[in-house]
Amino acid sequence: MKTKLVLGAVLLLGLQLQAQEVSRVKEISLKEEFTNPLASPDGKYAILTQEHNHGVFLLNIQTQEITPISPNEGIGYGYSWNPDSNTFYYKEKKEKEYFSDAKVKGYSISSKKITSLDINHNFLPSYNGKNDVVVHTNPSTLRIEATNVKTLKTWLVTGDEGQYYNAILSNDGTKVAVHKGAEIWVYDVNGSEKGKLIGQGIATAWSSDDRFLIGFLDESRDGHNISNSEILLFDVENSNTRKLTSTENQIEMFPSLYGNNQIIFSEERTGKIYTSTLKF
Template structure:
């Protein structure tokens, strides 16, 4: 079941070829919690490894009991328990590991796999049941999908941009697993961030970087702030009402701590061809002050993922293809 919504702002934004939708949704685990400056509590250790796969792009389940991740070229999605045991593959769909996301109740994973027909690339939108491994297609092969689909905050629908429309897709399976009340959705397209009300479909432009791509959008657990990257400009944080825009340097892949006061990012170095370094930093989003988390290790730490409880951060290391885990305090 798909419903359509098209705003004047969105129709105007869709005119540019640089069209990206990011709608990541984070589940609130510890409302109004207060956390001190995060610091490393020990050495990172290899949590998940395989002799036949290079793993990457880890993401914690909302309850913190499971980690989902992908492999080379974002092919397939795997699952493991939080202790690294019970490794199993959820799907072998191609490119599905790029931009996948957990449903708020942790029962499903949303993905955008790629398929090829007559040497042409298409995308599907699918949900995967993490317990039964059953799959459901929400959108069949298309070349009209812009950016990444994502969950609405209540887990009842999946939002996507296609053919100039915001579409909200659902199914009987999702309707049975509605977990929270509806809320606003933040999405990025053509250098603009919009905040759209899931019920009324009204939208508000909260910031704009015309001519620049906005990506890696990450909503804080209390849904009051959004961190995002701007092509060629770096990392920013903004209140979801459009106030308080701050530039936070050049960190990447922001992951929030439960108190919504800090993010963990990676600072990446390269030689123009290969990644040569990656360090994790915790940043206070109010002051911009940062603390180096991985200065004591030689690992290249990429794509940090903070656990819902805030005690752990997972990341991948391209040198050995392992998923690492480090304790925070």
């Protein structure tokens, strides 16, 4: 399993996690390889994709059943959940279309129906169907902006100098985690304050109470291929970082928090998906 997102490729020989940080590690038994799991708020489901962001899939975490939602190439990134845990949103494009032509689709688990949404695909993954405000990268300036989806009013969030990417809106809609090189910063969504440096790595999700960010930090020995990756927990208020895994030959990436202390993540060499319990 390879992934385009970060700083390289991958390696693994079995899964071992630090017992004092996470416990009850379980492999979800799947026939194919997957990556980038995003758990629903209620922890019953997760959205997955495959190598090179190929396709969008729905995983029932309890039954371990996989439902293909879309087979299209390159669309398995930037998806998001509605807080009701019944609907999620993803990008869709036709085979010969450019990514700039992508549309936003919504999938309802209860009705098994797909609907089209009249919103800019760049608003994902911060769009959740409930909050009026979304955050996104301006492709011209590489600054983070916020937009009210009802009024279409847009304003600058990252007033500091630099190039930013991968904005993640907090659950309460008041804070934004952004990336500047290898650094993770948090800004107020209203753009009125300077950013706060949280740590280094790739943040992937907020905790339900917005006190923590979870993410990972990969390493490359040759500058091209990923040689290792560990899961990290970032304390937003105190700017402290905890390493949740410590493995030399295993590539744990793309963690997602759900419930009070559950984690779902992928192992990138094998394409396996795991769940575990975090000890706060």
